[in-house]
Amino acid sequence: MDDKVTQHQQELALLIERFAEADGVHSTAIPLLHFIRASSKGEPIYSLHEPALCIVAQGSKLVMLAQENYQYDPSHYLVVSVDLPIAGQIIEASPHSPYLCLRLDFDRNLILDIISKSDQEWIKKGDSQRGLFVSKTNSLLLEAVLRLVRLLDTPKDIPVLAPLMIREIFYRVLNNEQGNRLKQIALLGSQTERIAKVISLIKQAFAEPLRIEQLATAVNMSASSLHHHFKEVTAMSPLQYQKQLRLQEARRLMLSESADAANAGFQVGYESPSQFSREYARMFGLPPISExxxxxxx
Structure with a gap:
């Protein structure tokens, strides 16, 4: 990294550390902005990651999507453009140098509005690429991020200035080396936009049997085209995506709400306890009762 980027990263780390004094995920007075702090490496944490920009000021994190691994650190940022079931693992952190990261959430309408009001070029509707990418951090992006974070010291300015600064941040992302991947989600009728609709439909009824033909009809695609583009965007098939949602929710029910394994499996759509146990162990490394x-x- 050049000196300017390093300087920005150091200031960002100090700001995050000031507003996130303890480990965990911290909301801020800016509704879309969150800070994450961790003082040690950890085991993988499974979650459904919603669309967001993640910038690390200190430390390093590994994100696993299906069989793919993505690492980001102060030199690189992460963008997730559609809801994706992932596992995230902090791989560089210590009490003296904690992992410090910010997450800025966004939706398709913001990206669409930025593109429509700028000289951004649209991409071809036939394109579809992974809904998650890591790109190189630059000083223009960090300067915009710092202006947003500094607003936390002047809360009265947040309602007026924060939306403008958030727009600038995503404008910078759209103009960066992999900006086309983010543009896809905003293009009405693009394959990625259709897959985002399919993802929403699966999320709404993940405990119900998956009917590919119905999903394909709902977004005006053939079943084979849906399967192909879904895998391009999410790195998994629709059935694998549904399975990850089911297993993550079952795990949450057991660990957070003290549900027993049989009941948790039934609630998320499994009729066979043995199948649930096998698939759970395959994903998390241990059968549900053992975990x-x-x-x-x-």
Missing amino acids: IKRFRGN
Whole structure:
């Protein structure tokens, strides 16, 4: 990184550390902005990652999507453009040099509005690429991010200035080396925009049997085209995507709401306890009953 980028990263780290004094995820007075702090490396955390920009000021993190790995650090930022079931693992952090990151959420309408009011070039509707990417950090992006974070010291300015600064941040992302990947989600009728609709439909009824033909009809695609483009965007098939949603929700029910394994599996759509146990162990490394015991022991 050049000196300017390094200087910006150092200032950003100090700001995040000031507003996030303890480990965890911290909301801020800017509704879309969150800070993450961790003082040690950790095990993978499974979640459904909604569309967001993630910028690391200190430390490093590994994100796993299906069989793919993406690492980001102060030299690189992460963009997730559609809802994706991922596993995130902090791989560089210590009490003296904690992992410090900001997450800025966004939606398709923001990207669409920025493109429509700028000289951005539209991409071809037939294109579809992964809904997650890592790109190189630059000083223009960091300067815009710093202006946004500094607003936390003047809360009265947030309602007027924060929306303008958020627009600038995503304008910078759209103009960066992989900006086309983000443009796809905003283009009405693009394959990525259709897949985003399919994702929404699967999320709404993930415990119900998956009917590919119905999903394809809902977005005016053939079943084969849906399967192809879904895998291009998410790195998995619609069935694999649904399975990850089911297993993540079952895990949450067991670990957060003390549901037993059989009931958790049933609630997320599994009729066979043995199938649920097998698929759970394949994803998380332990059968559900064993993981509950380990969790409670810890």
